[in-house]
Amino acid sequence: GFATVDTHRALRVGMPEVIFAQGKTAAQVAAIARKLDGHGPLLVTRLDPDKAAPARRAVKGAIYDPVSRTLRKGRMALPTRGPVAVCCAGTSDVPACEEAAVTLEVMGVEAVKVYDVGVAGIHRVLARRGDLDRCRAVIVAAGMEGALPSVVGGLVGRPVIGLPTSVGYGASFSGLTPLLAMLNSCSPNVTVVNIDNGFGAGFVAGLIARG
Amino acid sequence: GFATVDTHRALRVGMPEVIFAQGKTAAQVAAIARKLDGHGPLLVTRLDPDKAAPARRAVKGAIYDPVSRTLRKGRMALPTRGPVAVCCAGTSDVPACEEAAVTLEVMGVEAVKVYDVGVAGIHRVLARRGDLDRCRAVIVAAGMEGALPSVVGGLVGRPVIGLPTSVGYGASFSGLTPLLAMLNSCSPNVTVVNIDNGFGAGFVAGLIARG
Amino acid sequence: GFATVDTHRALRVGMPEVIFAQGKTAAQVAAIARKLDGHGPLLVTRLDPDKAAPARRAVKGAIYDPVSRTLRKGRMALPTRGPVAVCCAGTSDVPACEEAAVTLEVMGVEAVKVYDVGVAGIHRVLARRGDLDRCRAVIVAAGMEGALPSVVGGLVGRPVIGLPTSVGYGASFSGLTPLLAMLNSCSPNVTVVNIDNGFGAGFVAGLIARG
Amino acid sequence: GFATVDTHRALRVGMPEVIFAQGKTAAQVAAIARKLDGHGPLLVTRLDPDKAAPARRAVKGAIYDPVSRTLRKGRMALPTRGPVAVCCAGTSDVPACEEAAVTLEVMGVEAVKVYDVGVAGIHRVLARRGDLDRCRAVIVAAGMEGALPSVVGGLVGRPVIGLPTSVGYGASFSGLTPLLAMLNSCSPNVTVVNIDNGFGAGFVAGLIARG
Amino acid sequence: GFATVDTHRALRVGMPEVIFAQGKTAAQVAAIARKLDGHGPLLVTRLDPDKAAPARRAVKGAIYDPVSRTLRKGRMALPTRGPVAVCCAGTSDVPACEEAAVTLEVMGVEAVKVYDVGVAGIHRVLARRGDLDRCRAVIVAAGMEGALPSVVGGLVGRPVIGLPTSVGYGASFSGLTPLLAMLNSCSPNVTVVNIDNGFGAGFVAGLIARG
Amino acid sequence: GFATVDTHRALRVGMPEVIFAQGKTAAQVAAIARKLDGHGPLLVTRLDPDKAAPARRAVKGAIYDPVSRTLRKGRMALPTRGPVAVCCAGTSDVPACEEAAVTLEVMGVEAVKVYDVGVAGIHRVLARRGDLDRCRAVIVAAGMEGALPSVVGGLVGRPVIGLPTSVGYGASFSGLTPLLAMLNSCSPNVTVVNIDNGFGAGFVAGLIARG
Amino acid sequence: GFATVDTHRALRVGMPEVIFAQGKTAAQVAAIARKLDGHGPLLVTRLDPDKAAPARRAVKGAIYDPVSRTLRKGRMALPTRGPVAVCCAGTSDVPACEEAAVTLEVMGVEAVKVYDVGVAGIHRVLARRGDLDRCRAVIVAAGMEGALPSVVGGLVGRPVIGLPTSVGYGASFSGLTPLLAMLNSCSPNVTVVNIDNGFGAGFVAGLIARG
Amino acid sequence: GFATVDTHRALRVGMPEVIFAQGKTAAQVAAIARKLDGHGPLLVTRLDPDKAAPARRAVKGAIYDPVSRTLRKGRMALPTRGPVAVCCAGTSDVPACEEAAVTLEVMGVEAVKVYDVGVAGIHRVLARRGDLDRCRAVIVAAGMEGALPSVVGGLVGRPVIGLPTSVGYGASFSGLTPLLAMLNSCSPNVTVVNIDNGFGAGFVAGLIARG
Numbered sequence A, B, C, D, E, F, G, H: 001g002f003a004t005v006d007t008h009r010a011l012r013v014g015m016p017e018v019i020f021a022q023g024k025t026a027a028q029v030a031a032i033a034r035k036l037d038g039h040g041p042l043l044v045t046r047l048d049p050d051k052a053a054p055a056r057r058a059v060k061g062a063i064y065d066p067v068s069r070t071l072r073k074g075r076m077a078l079p080t081r082g083p084v085a086v087c088c089a090g091t092s093d094v095p096a097c098e099e100a101a102v103t104l105e106v107m108g109v110e111a112v113k114v115y116d117v118g119v120a121g122i123h124r125v126l127a128r129r130g131d132l133d134r135c136r137a138v139i140v141a142a143g144m145e146g147a148l149p150s151v152v153g154g155l156v157g158r159p160v161i162g163l164p165t166s167v168g169y170g171a172s173f174s175g176l177t178p179l180l181a182m183l184n185s186c187s188p189n190v191t192v193v194n195i196d197n198g199f200g201a202g203f204v205a206g207l208i209a210r211g
């Protein structure tokens, strides 16, 4: 009744519908998940640990991960041109990165994790240039002042997807500050997704890596 | 004196330094252009018609285009995997699109123009699906409510780069409204660049198309 | 004591006073509802399930609906010129739509529901053009980027009432983004009500349908 | 070249395309006006006096009005159910009202003008209740605190279209304050259009009056 | 230790120090209240019912009022020139008004209450003109669009203190909208205090009434 | 035609209508001034020097002052209870103060000027306490951080009217910062008017001084 | 795994890594604290009382302070040139001040506390000039209108670090108002840190005092 | 008349009064400059080239610099502990840096210039570590995303003064974005001054260097 499943979506845009669990009850998530099961890989995002059980029971073989707050099953088998790097400035940005990494995994794209390499200790990201250089796209998550995408953008010749996070306090305004910073990056290879939107960042990076 | 040319930039990020003329005098632009001439293709953006002459004289063979407000010379010869579509909602968004198209041209990537296909007459963009489908990435410029990237994002299985423009008045707040709209797109293949940043949109799309 | 009932309101503006339960105690709502009962149809909005019982007991024959969070009794018997369409972009917008639909019902106007037809799958709303065309006004609820009213506005020759919802996260800023988007619609038949104001949207659409 | 005229627009949404002259050159406006001439009534908005001459010459019989900054020719001959009232709080809001009134005229709907009846002298609007009561819809323009639509909304049983204007200074923030005020009106028959959007207000009111 | 009581305050600014309980523990409030007791009248504001008991026990004869969330004891005995009116638009604004009224009472100034006279039913405030006319100052509380101070300001030749409240939802932005509206009032006798600052409104009105 | 003069205004609110010249042509100002001349004292505000001549010729005996940008003639002869102090933080705030002082003069109230006493040299305002103490109300203009009203509010037992000015740059946001600061004053005798609204500040202070 | 300890930090920037406990679990904090223990002084900030126990057990000799919400152990033994003053406007600003004071203590710098000296009673801060004058830098915390740093800045010839706090309500917007006020200070020796960032204020002041 | 010169300022806060020319006429600037001449070093900021001549003639020996838009004469002879570095991200930030450098020069402090070392080419700032390491404080100017202070803050053990500039377009919002970014720096040695406030940055750095 309440939801019309968009069954041709995978054909049209390269990925089956993904369930956004925030604002839905555990029962609603389970019902939609059951309906989508068997029509390609399954991905549920923003699924809190205390709401995951019904969907898990509904979909045999599904894997729940509490850090990324995702439930997934299966992966797409399209050819890819190389891995995607997923970087973050601080440890608090890890959940957003993991949401992106799980999305890449479901798309069949390898994720290279480069975590806790914030700009206040610039040697850390410079030490990982090799990892960055072999990737087709780079996702860079950051809260607070959101400076890391600009630095990474100046190191690589690939698209960089800035992923602002709500990590911070006071004048970070729940992620507004890193969002604005990334939009104004002096590295022109940076594009930006919504605050905490790890799924969107992973999805676009996956499309780029697929070719 | 005042500017340090970053000579290894093309090697590092795939494009020589581009001159942003806004806030510089005609003489400064000409001086920097002369210095960069001969070290790969040249691109100057945000160059107003009344400031273009000195740079034009300084760089033999440079082409000035008043709509995109660009001066360019040469193009990169890297292999590409296909064209990039450049769409816009209304006729006032054309200059931003042309800045993107010129950037693509300098990168050696073909631009497919799909103009004046705003959502208030949705049949117009639907009629151009063939053009969209053959592209490796799609740039979508829009001012006012910034709805077009979401619609295009639902039609194609490629990365869509939302390019908000300052076209509009009142509560469009000089492009803030389309910027926010694109960041909240329900089509997850949409990433966003700064308001009126046609160059950035073109550059990222070009990187994607190059592969 | 604390509230002066505006008894001539129905004569003056075509609808008896409606009780906004948010910020009132269950007892206060019940007391006002009892006072208004018998002076025309009754409508209480924003009434949470756990606060509904006293008012329900106070007003014999009242119907409580947990999705729209409304309590209602009776309907106005004024002539109408046709139905009103109530559309929404995603399933999370349904509660706001249902608040509008219940308001229409109390006004004696038929509501045609066109749900889950968001712009990321534009074929869904195009498939419902027949439903839209037979209506005197169209309410369009959307959160996130708020693009649907512009698309619907380009399909119909009737007033479209944009109903922004607080559905979304990050840069949707609790509904600010769809609100701004709808105010900047390139379809000039769109007017806008406050975020999540399903009642207001339903009321104005009902006035239009009445003639 | 640069503009695709939407020729079926009048059939689809009840009004031929209207030319928004802001941001276009005098020559561009004249060219589009000439193209539209003869395909139903013509309306150009936001046309400054010093840019009007070419369009005026291009379209024989067109009337230019400097207060509303409009150029028009002809009117639609659809049946209407009654007039529309156009109110304003202060004399500085008159241009926005006149844009609305000219739009109504082109749609073939009578406009009843109720000007300079701001809330600081509430007797003025109360004295005009007869004029308001005979209308099918009421447009209420106001800058500064934007209070007038709420007062008018409490007097009439018809849709009220709040038209916030950029009149004011300081904390009116170019019309943001009256816009927000109107969106939060305690009169539920008020819907809102963009700041200074007299055309949109007139167009929706005209659709309501047509029936 | 942590607080330096400003003992000369009553002499300097006409009122002893008032305790703002928000953000203080029940024990802290009681300790400060005990220290101030006996040095003139006592007033504690923003004291939630569940935090009131200790202070009540500490100050013999203190009266706690849960609507205004105040604790008070005694009143100043300075001569006054007349009463102050306290008006509000809706029933949800009553707590802010009562905070103002209690403040006036402690200052020894009579408060004339004119409640639930919002602008959507303008006859209600017009019916109370006699009450307004005999006052030396008028406090007007309103949430949502904050229009009432402008209307009252046009009726009286006395200072009007606009008291914006956080009553509303969506685009009222927790009282920002009525605050901005009141600052832009077209009635020039309106000045404004902070959102929900009933104490400040009452205090200034009391100073005016004292002469 | 375009303006309805509110002739009973002086009786109702204690001051004849005042002409706000901003946004009006020199001819319009002169026409309204001529109409009001002879019906009590005349005051025109926001009248730029290059627009003043026609109104000056129209009203015999009118005085134009370029600092306050006012034109005035006559003064009211109502009894007053004492003077009003007009303070400012810096020399750039003088025009707003002079607008207030001229308003007071037209109301027949003495203005005591206490200029250039900003908080960065706190000894300056302390040295003027005698002047402040003999006044019935105090107007305090400040741009930048808007701190002066709080300091003055702690020195006097009279109403303080905070007058934020647009003096400053960067994060003063055209007066938003001092406006917000004054609204949050820890001195509870401070109320606030709109940015640069010297007239409103003067008018309210005049009403208080009149009694 | 999840955190890379930056071991050379003390050498590079003069202070070992400080643990920001907000958003981390009690176990995570304890784990990081154990790892850092023994590599110089230890400081944990934003550690709520109910989360402190595990870290306290993990680090022998650590001192937990509930007002500043810090856990600390040891202090640096670098030479300093004098003390740092820590001032606050109201009692609610004390926690932010104590966070700064504890930071100074860990850096081996003496903190001179000057509390509850807000501008509404300006004599209080003037009475403490001797304390201010002997310091190398002054930290000034304030919520609400944030005026105190400007006053202090005009009294001393040393750097003043403005520390805006989230103390206040309504238009203080969680500390935005004092932040903006301090950025616009008319005392040019004022620089500003993030809202409630007592640690940052203390750290910079400590660097200045060290020389 | 209009300005009270604060003659004890140099004694109290370590610097004579500095003239802020913005918003003053050329004649006013010259008059104040003449008055201050001879009472210690002179500094005028924000003095546009076309307004500089009168002040230049008024003060014999004064030097005007069009890049920093300053006029100066003399320098203070207090002992300093070392130089201050002045860095900038891009060439457009040079004017703000030069305002800081001239201020330092007038204070008798050496300025070490490290220009055009933005984060998109991180090798540039790393190459200048020697220059940074010998300074007592570092000023870092940046527009756009404002990332450079965080990077520099992680390289040095000295106070870093973030100087946001209005360089940028679109979502940089005239310097708001770098301002917010710097306030949220993950390097805790960063404090911030107002947008484009080179004078304030230079003054505080000079106070730190003096000791």
Ligand SMILES: Nc1ncnc2c1ncn2[C@@H]1O[C@H](COP(=O)(O)O)[C@@H](O)[C@H]1O
Binding pocket: A017, A018, A019, A020, A021, A045, A046, A197, A198, A199, A200, B186, B187, B188, C090, C091, C092
């Ligand atoms: N974490 C996420 N953030 C943003 N969008 C998402 C996320 N997860 C899923 N989505 C999108 O939300 C759509 C489903 O929305 P719904 O129909 O309300 O379940 C999917 O097709 C995705 O495009």
Ligand SMILES: Nc1ncnc2c1ncn2[C@@H]1O[C@H](COP(=O)(O)O)[C@@H](O)[C@H]1O
Binding pocket: B090, B091, B092, C186, C187, C188, D017, D018, D019, D020, D021, D045, D046, D197, D198, D199, D200
């Ligand atoms: N004053 C106005 N305000 C807002 N929209 C307008 C106005 N005048 C015309 N329009 C709309 O702008 C469209 C034309 O835009 P364009 O294709 O850029 O000329 C018309 O079809 C109208 O819907």
Ligand SMILES: Nc1ncnc2c1ncn2[C@@H]1O[C@H](COP(=O)(O)O)[C@@H](O)[C@H]1O
Binding pocket: E017, E018, E019, E020, E021, E045, E046, E197, E198, E199, E200, F186, F187, F188, G090, G091, G092
């Ligand atoms: N409800 C209120 N709103 C604003 N300010 C208040 C309120 N109640 C008390 N105050 C002010 O807060 C001051 C006390 O603050 P504190 O020293 O933190 O207790 C008093 O002297 C009053 O000026």
Ligand SMILES: Nc1ncnc2c1ncn2[C@@H]1O[C@H](COP(=O)(O)O)[C@@H](O)[C@H]1O
Binding pocket: F090, F091, F092, G186, G187, G188, H016, H017, H018, H019, H020, H045, H046, H197, H198, H199, H200
């Ligand atoms: N560029 C500047 N930015 C901010 N404040 C400045 C600047 N130049 C001077 N000032 C300050 O402005 C004060 C003079 O202001 P005024 O009395 O209006 O001339 C000086 O004492 C400085 O503290």
Ligand SMILES: [Mg+2]
Binding pocket: A090, A091, A116, G003, G004
């Ligand atoms: Mg770390």
Ligand SMILES: [Mg+2]
Binding pocket: B090, B091, B116, D003, D004
């Ligand atoms: Mg068009």
Ligand SMILES: [Mg+2]
Binding pocket: A003, A004, C090, C091, C116
């Ligand atoms: Mg769906």
Ligand SMILES: [Mg+2]
Binding pocket: D090, D091, D116, F003, F004
């Ligand atoms: Mg008028």
Ligand SMILES: [Mg+2]
Binding pocket: C003, C004, E090, E091, E116
């Ligand atoms: Mg009511």
Ligand SMILES: [Mg+2]
Binding pocket: F090, F091, F116, H003, H004
């Ligand atoms: Mg001065």
Ligand SMILES: [Mg+2]
Binding pocket: E003, E004, G090, G091, G116
């Ligand atoms: Mg206190």
Ligand SMILES: [Mg+2]
Binding pocket: B003, B004, H090, H091, H116
């Ligand atoms: Mg450069």
